[in-house]
Amino acid sequence: MDKLLVTPSGPLQGTVVISGAKNAALPLLMASLLADSPCHFDNVPHLRDINTSLALLSQLGVVAERLPDDVVMLDPRQVNSLVAPYELVRTMRASILVLGPLLSKYGEATVSLPGGCAIGARPVNLHLDGLMQMGATIDVDGGYVRAKVDGRLKGATIFMDMVSVGATENLMMAATLADGDTVLENAAREPEIVDLANCLNRMGANIRGAGTDTIRIQGVKSLQGCRYRVLPDRIETGTFLVAAAATGGSVRCESAAPETLDAVLSKLRQAGAEITVGDDWVALDMKGKRPSSVNIKTSPHPGFPTDMQAQFVALNAVADGTGVVTENIFENRFMHVPELQRMGAEIDLEANSAVCNGITQLRGAQVMATDLRASACLVIAGLVASGETLIDRIYHLDRGYEKIEHKFNQLGARIQRISA
Numbered sequence: 001m002d003k004l005l006v007t008p009s010g011p012l013q014g015t016v017v018i019s020g021a022k023n024a025a026l027p028l029l030m031a032s033l034l035a036d037s038p039c040h041f042d043n044v045p046h047l048r049d050i051n052t053s054l055a056l057l058s059q060l061g062v063v064a065e066r067l068p069d070d071v072v073m074l075d076p077r078q079v080n081s082l083v084a085p086y087e088l089v090r091t092m093r094a095s096i097l098v099l100g101p102l103l104s105k106y107g108e109a110t111v112s113l114p115g116g117c118a119i120g121a122r123p124v125n126l127h128l129d130g131l132m133q134m135g136a137t138i139d140v141d142g143g144y145v146r147a148k149v150d151g152r153l154k155g156a157t158i159f160m161d162m163v164s165v166g167a168t169e170n171l172m173m174a175a176t177l178a179d180g181d182t183v184l185e186n187a188a189r190e191p192e193i194v195d196l197a198n199c200l201n202r203m204g205a206n207i208r209g210a211g212t213d214t215i216r217i218q219g220v221k222s223l224q225g226c227r228y229r230v231l232p233d234r235i236e237t238g239t240f241l242v243a244a245a246a247t248g249g250s251v252r253c254e255s256a257a258p259e260t261l262d263a264v265l266s267k268l269r270q271a272g273a274e275i276t277v278g279d280d281w282v283a284l285d286m287k288g289k290r291p292s293s294v295n296i297k298t299s300p301h302p303g304f305p306t307d308m309q310a311q312f313v314a315l316n317a318v319a320d321g322t323g324v325v326t327e328n329i330f331e332n333r334f335m336h337v338p339e340l341q342r343m344g345a346e347i348d349l350e351a352n353s354a355v356c357n358g359i360t361q362l363r364g365a366q367v368m369a370t371d372l373r374a375s376a377c378l379v380i381a382g383l384v385a386s387g388e389t390l391i392d393r394i395y396h397l398d399r400g401y402e403k404i405e406h407k408f409n410q411l412g413a414r415i416q417r418i419s420a
């Protein structure tokens with residue numbers, strides 16, 4: 001199992017090129033199942049989750065090719081299996097996103113239940129309830145969801161009683177080929193939802209309202225493949241900006257989408273950073289200062305993203321003052337806190353809040369990555385610690401950050417991958 005050895009480096013300085021967003025690319029790849037001809041996606045990041053998605057789509061019979069320049073070609077014309085097996089689904093929860101497209105196009109799908117994961121139970125009841133409201137029969141048996149519909153799914157008005165990114169995506173994809181109109185109420189408003197809707201519309205779908213809490217989809221008879229460029233990764237961008245702020249550095253992120261980062265940029269300004277933005281870049285300059293602590297409450301977009309929570313806990317660990325970070329989306333997303341405590345951080349966990357009294361310097365230690373963003377938090381902590389930090393179980397990191405040590409090292413960090 002690979003590990004990362006992080007050696008303190010001083011303020012990060014320079015320019016980093018942001019990759020396509022994992023959370024936009026995954027549903028886009030799955031959406032190719034709906035098309036009657038090949039799709040080409042540009043700006044697809046090189047990540048473990050993308051490889052898993054390509055393996056899953058190949059297993060279903062999609063011809064999947066990685067081409068040069070971050071392009072992926074998917075030809076769905078010979079789908080010959082409607083089963084997403086446990087072996088693949090268990091390594092990536094987003095596999096559940098094949099359910100809506102397969103059911104909608106082929107009238108049938110069997111998908112392993114993704115099960116819980118480190119950050120929470122993460123049920124899929126909203127996905128299943130919505131599909132049942134569209135006329136599907138669903139049995140959950142032996143750890144598999146078996147879904148069927150006679151003929152086509154039927155358009156329906158579906159109110160989701162929690163805001164769910166994945167359920168909104170699954171139901172939006174299912175509704176594109178349904179008979180009649182679907183209205184998704186209390187829909188998620190994340191930029192990745194808008195990206196998916198834009199791509200589906202380019203494929204011939206009729207979707208309005210993506211980016212608001214009410215999405216209207218008029219079912220169409222068929223969809224065609226298209227060429228589509230994946231949105232830049234706002235969480236990767238935010239991670240580099242927080243690392244720059246924690247180290248007192250100055251970093252410019254290129255090929256980014258600053259308009260997707262309002263809540264994060266606002267907190268970085270509160271922490272004392274000078275932020276400048278252009279159409280496709282964002283720069284942060286801390287001017288060598290120590291950051292000030294910030295209070296954060298995670299919530300669905302346009303609120304503060306849960307996927308940036310752990311990185312800000314690392315920032316607060318070395319900031320001036322006391323910061324309270326409250327996690328409202330996932331019930332178990334503070335596993336980075338005990339690891340930061342091993343590095344000397346003064347953090348108390350009180351219900352769903354981490355109360356952090358910032359200290360001037362953490363101490364390097366051996367720590368364990370427990371999930372994707374917790375791993376990023378530990379990298380940031382390692383950059384501002386005295387001595388070396390050895391981070392174990394970084395396969396989590398490889399799920400969602402492309403060439404992470406390479407990109408950090410371009411900014412002056414000293415991070416070494418130790419392969420087992």
Ligand SMILES: CC(=O)N[C@H]1[C@@H](OP(=O)(O)OP(=O)(O)OC[C@H]2O[C@@H](n3ccc(=O)[nH]c3=O)[C@H](O)[C@@H]2O)O[C@H](CO)[C@@H](O)[C@@H]1O
Pocket residue numbers: 022023024026093094120121122123124125126127162163164165166167188306307329330331
């Ligand atoms: C691949 C991808 O895009 N992953 C993102 C997506 O995950 P994902 O789509 O899995 O997250 P959801 O938005 O669905 O989850 C939000 C909350 O709703 C709950 N819930 C969800 C579905 C359901 O059927 N029932 C239910 O109770 C979840 O347990 C969680 O507490 O959005 C999360 C919240 O922004 C991000 O952290 C993940 O990075």
Ligand SMILES: C=C(OP(=O)(O)O)C(=O)O
Pocket residue numbers: 023093094307372373400
């Ligand atoms: C939780 C995350 O991803 P996933 O939903 O793929 O587990 C994440 O990207 O932080």
